[in-house]
Each structure stands twice: as C-alpha cells, then as structure tokens.
Amino acid sequence: MNINIKNFITNFSYTLISNLMSMAISAIVTLVIPKMIGIEEYGYWQLYLFYSSYVGFLHFGWNDGIYLKYGGKEYYELDKKLFFSQFHMLVLFQLVIMFTVLILTNIFVIDQNRAFILKMVSICMFIVNVRCMLLYIMQGTNRIKEYSQVTAFDRLFYICSVVILLLANLREYKLMIIADLCGKLVSLLLSMYYCRDIVFRKISSFYFSFKETLDNIDVGIKLMFANIASMLIIGVIRFGIERIWDVATFGKVSLTLSVSSFLMIFINAVGLVMFPVLRRTNVNKLAEIYSTMRDFLMVVLLGVLIIYYPIKPILSAWLPKYADSLKYMAVLFPMCVYEGKMSLLINTYLKTLRKEKIMLSINVLTLLISLPIAFITIYWLKNLDFAVMSIVFLLAFRCIIAEFKLSKILDINVSKDIILELIMTLLFIISGWTVNSYMSIIVYGLSYFMYIVIKRNDLKKTIQNIKDLLEK
Numbered sequence: 001m002n003i004n005i006k007n008f009i010t011n012f013s014y015t016l017i018s019n020l021m022s023m024a025i026s027a028i029v030t031l032v033i034p035k036m037i038g039i040e041e042y043g044y045w046q047l048y049l050f051y052s053s054y055v056g057f058l059h060f061g062w063n064d065g066i067y068l069k070y071g072g073k074e075y076y077e078l079d080k081k082l083f084f085s086q087f088h089m090l091v092l093f094q095l096v097i098m099f100t101v102l103i104l105t106n107i108f109v110i111d112q113n114r115a116f117i118l119k120m121v122s123i124c125m126f127i128v129n130v131r132c133m134l135l136y137i138m139q140g141t142n143r144i145k146e147y148s149q150v151t152a153f154d155r156l157f158y159i160c161s162v163v164i165l166l167l168a169n170l171r172e173y174k175l176m177i178i179a180d181l182c183g184k185l186v187s188l189l190l191s192m193y194y195c196r197d198i199v200f201r202k203i204s205s206f207y208f209s210f211k212e213t214l215d216n217i218d219v220g221i222k223l224m225f226a227n228i229a230s231m232l233i234i235g236v237i238r239f240g241i242e243r244i245w246d247v248a249t250f251g252k253v254s255l256t257l258s259v260s261s262f263l264m265i266f267i268n269a270v271g272l273v274m275f276p277v278l279r280r281t282n283v284n285k286l287a288e289i290y291s292t293m294r295d296f297l298m299v300v301l302l303g304v305l306i307i308y309y310p311i312k313p314i315l316s317a318w319l320p321k322y323a324d325s326l327k328y329m330a331v332l333f334p335m336c337v338y339e340g341k342m343s344l345l346i347n348t349y350l351k352t353l354r355k356e357k358i359m360l361s362i363n364v365l366t367l368l369i370s371l372p373i374a375f376i377t378i379y380w381l382k383n384l385d386f387a388v389m390s391i392v393f394l395l396a397f398r399c400i401i402a403e404f405k406l407s408k409i410l411d412i413n414v415s416k417d418i419i420l421e422l423i424m425t426l427l428f429i430i431s432g433w434t435v436n437s438y439m440s441i442i443v444y445g446l447s448y449f450m451y452i453v454i455k456r457n458d459l460k461k462t463i464q465n466i467k468d469l470l471e472k
Contacts, residue, residue: 021152025159030258033162034251034319037171043251045173048117048180050238050254055125056132057228058097062090062213063132064227065220068351071140083137083198085209086216091130098126120177127184134191137198146194150187158183222356229363233370233394237387240378252325253388256332286349287410288465294345295455295462298417301337302424302448308333308432309441328388330432334425335392338399346402349410358405366398396425424451 034042056063066086070078101122109115131150138147161179165171192199234257242250308329316323350359373394377386400418407414427447431440452459 022155025155028159029162030255031315031318032166033176034255034322036166037173039248039251039321040246041171041173042255043246043248044113044117045176046251046254047114047242048120048173048177050235050242051117051121052124052128054228054231054235055121055128057224058125059090059094059129059132059224061217061220061222061224062093063129063136063216063220064223065216065218066133067136067140068219068223068354068356069216070137071351073141075137075141075143078137078141078198080197081201081205082209082212084201085206086212087130087133087199088206089208089213090133094126094129098122101125116174117177120181123181124184127181127188131184131188131191134188134195134199137195138191143194146191150191150194153190154183154187156183157186222360223351226356226359226363229360229367230398233363233366233398234391236367236370236374237378237391240374241384241387244378244382245384249325249384252322253328253384255319255322256325256328256388257335257391286352287412290345290349290406290410291412292462292465294341294414294417295458297341297344298337298421299452299455299459301340302421302451304336305333305428306441306444306448308428309444327433331389331392331429333432334428335395337421337425338392338395342395342399342402346399346406349406350402353409355406355409358402362398362402362405365401366394369397370394392425392429396422420451420454424448 033045037045102119105115105118105122109118135147135150138144138150158180161182162176165175165179238250238254238257241253312326312329315329316326319326347359350356370390373390374387377383377390400422403414403418424447428444431443435443
C-alpha cells in the first residue's frame with residue numbers, strides 16, 4: 001500500500017476515533033441534558049452554545065491565515081521563534097477583548113442570565129481562540145494524532161464533569177457552562193504542551209512581529225468572513241426565532257438542529273485530514289480525486305438519511321416535552337447531505353486551491369438571501385414551520401452554487417448528480433413531513449434503491465479507483 005495512503009488512513013483513524021467520541025458525547029449531552037433540566041434552563045444552555053459558536057471570529061482571521069499559509073508544511077520546518085511571538089501577541093490581543101466584553105456587560109446588560117452567559121462567552125472566546133492557533137498549527141502540519149487527542153480530551157473532561165453534576169443532582173445550566181469552559185481550558189493546556197517548543201521559549205525570543213500578523217490577517221480574513229457568513233445563514237434564522245418566540249422554543253428548535261447535525265462530526269473528521277494531504281497533491285490529480293470522493297460520499301450521506309425513521313419515534317418517547325419540535329427533523333435531516341458535501345469536499349478544495357474569495361462571495365450571497373427570508377417567515381408571517389424549512393433551502397442553494405463554481409475550476413460536469421440529489425432530498429422531506437407512517441420509509445427506500453441503480457456505473461468506477469489507490 002502507498003505510504004501516503006497508509007499515513008492518510010492512520011491520521012483518519014485518529015480523527016475518526018476522536019470525532020466518534022465527540023459524537024457519542026454530543027449525543028449523550030443532547031439527549032440527556034434536556035431530559036434532566038427544565039426547558040427554559042435548556043434554552044439558556046443553548047443560547048450560550050449559540051453565542052459561543054461565533055467567538056472564533058474575534059481573532060479576525062489571524063489563525064485562519066496561519067492555517068492557509070502554513071498548511072501542508074512539516075512541523076519541523078516552522079520558524080519556532082516567529083510562532084512564539086505570534087502566539088503571545090494573540091494571547092495579549094484576546095485578553096484585551098475579553099476584559100472589554102466583561103466591562104461592557106457589567107455596564108449595559110441588566111438581565112442576570114444573559115449577563116452571565118455573555119461573561120462566560122467572553123472567557124470562552126479567550127480560551128478557544130488561543131487554542132485555535134495551536135490546533136491549526138497541528139492540523140496544518142499533519143500532526144493529526146496530537147490534534148485528535150486535544151479535541152477528544154476537551155470533550156472527555158467535559159462529559160465527566162457533567163456526569164458528576166447530574167449524579168450530585170446539580171442541574172443548573174450555569175454549572176454546565178462552567179464545566180464546558182473547564183474542558184476547553186484543560187485542552188488548551190494540553191495543546192500548549194504538544195507545541196511547547198513554540199509556547200515556552202526565553203522571553204528574549206519574543207518580538208512584535210506586526211508584519212507577520214498583518215499578513216496572516218490579510219490572508220485569513222477572507223476565509224474568516226466566509227465562515228462568518230456561513231454561520232449567519234442559519235444564525236439569522238435562529239436569532240430571529242430567539243427574538244420572536246421564547247427561550248423554550250429556541251431550545252426545542254436547537255435540539256432538533258443538534259440531532260440533525262450529528263453526522264457532521266464524522267464528516268469533519270475526514271475534512272481535517274484531507275486539507276494537508278490535498279495541499280501536497282499534484283494539481284492535475286485533484287479532479288479525479290474529487291469525483292471519486294464525491295460519488296462515495298453522496299451514496300453514504302443519502303443512505304444515512306434512512307436512520308431518521310427509527311430515530312424520530314425513539315426521541316419522541318425519550319423526550320416527550322420536545323416531541324412537537326422533533327417533527328422538524330424530517331426537514332432538517334437533509335442538512336447533513338448539503339453541509340457534509342460543503343464541508344468535506346467543496347470548502348476543502350476551495351481552501352486547497354486558495355479560492356477563499358469564491359467561498360466568501362457565495363456565503364455572502366446566501367446570507368443576503370437569508371435576511372429577507374428570515375424577515376418574511378419570522379417577523380412578518382411569524383410562521384415557525386416556514387422559518388425552519390428555509391434553513392435547508394438556504395444550505396442547498398449555497399452548496400449547489402458553490403459546486404457549480406468548483407466544477408468549472410476542476411473542469412468536471414456535476415449537473416446530473418446535483419439534480420438527482422435534489423430529487424432525493426425533496427422526496428425525503430415530502431414523505432417525512434406529509435406521510436406519518438411506515439409508508440414514508442418505503443417511499444424513500446425505493447427512491448434510494450433507484451438512485452443506486454442509476455449511479456451503478458459511476459459507483460463501480462469509484463470502487464475501482466479506490467482499489468487502484470490502495471494498491472499503488
């Protein structure tokens with residue numbers, strides 16, 4: 001077997017184990033916490049998770065620039081003195097932002113629950129952004145084993161803390177937030193240990209490398225804005241729901257989104273390994289690799305949708321207080337199809353080809369479309385069903401536009417596949433939403449079988465390509 005393939009499989013196994021662990025922990029947290037605490041408490045917990053998901057943007061592309069510039073290099077090739085200075089400059093910068101948020105929150109925020117959440121989010125911002133630089137360095141230089149251990153340790157520490165709190169009958173959302181922050185802090189310390197030759201050096205090695213900082217921000221800020229726009233596509237819908245409806249409704253919708261996004265943890269595991277590998281791959285081979293990965297991925301993603309049918313009744317029985325919101329799973333489950341393809345294939349390829357401007361323009365366009373949709377469905381019609389349905393519409397629109405752009409760059413034709421996948425997801429949504437019986441699984445099962453039949457020749461070619469790759 002090709003040594004590069006062996007390395008890929010080894011690294012993938014590390015990320016897979018780490019992400020499967022994270023997925024199991026996320027499943028436990030998602031399914032157990034709403035069972036153990038009240039709906040309003042769970043809503044505040046989800047509000048913290050919602051706000052903290054945006055803290056990564058307060059390094060203003062600094063870390064993204066390092067990831068893009070140095071991704072594909074070996075760790076030993078890095079200028080450790082330069083990265084020592086960059087790391088500690090980032091620490092100082094994040095401390096300034098954190099204390100600014102803490103002071104402003106004390107002055108302007110009256111609601112005690114929201115004030116507490118904002119203060120915890122500011123601390124989360126410091127920990128996550130400082131850790132992010134070290135994680136990006138490890139990921140970009142293919143130190144996947146260490147990267148996986150850091151991310152796994154974060155979640156393991158967190159779930160152990162949550163279990164202790166639940167066993168002690170301490171079920172306040174504030175304690176769970178503190179447990180989350182402790183997990184992140186411990187993982188930051190571990191990442192500092194793995195990159196100790198960067199973090200811990202003589203103070204005389206430090207210098208203010210403003211030119212490097214500005215260059216990193218200049219390179220990374222397009223990717224950062226692309227990521228901001230990407231998150232706001234769903235974020236504006238969720239924010240509108242939180243504003244117009246109550247915290248309990250926000251928590252219910254967030255639970256459904258969390259369940260629908262489980263598969264993304266596995267998808268992200270592959271994406272983490274793919275980026276440094278593709279950066280070292282001959283550009284002429286990228287199109288063939290894309291087609292092979294695409295066919296394999298879509299068969300898996302469309303097949304995984306079938307698990308919705310047994311999961312929904314199980315969740316409804318386990319969480320009866322949330323049963324009314326679980327109907328949205330029929331609409332939101334196809335998120336994993338479009339988000340999975342976007343995360344693993346399209347974004348990874350665009351970053352590899354240094355086409356961050358395309359990512360930014362497509363995400364901004366989709367965000368601009370989401371704003372009037374959010375206004376119409378949430379503020380004007382006040383229709384929660386339409387608001388939730390618009391999430392999948394927006395994600396599908398973004399994915400299709402982005403793939404058409406990428407296919408032109410790679411000189412491949414994906415029109416037939418996009419149409420087939422669109423038909424499959426529409427059949428899944430319509431059957432799941434309108435047919436509330438075993439007939440819905442029969443309808444989608446037969447549709448999936450027909451999809452396999454139509455794609456059989458492409459799948460044979462994909463399997464042969466994978467065999468050839470492994471035998472080289």
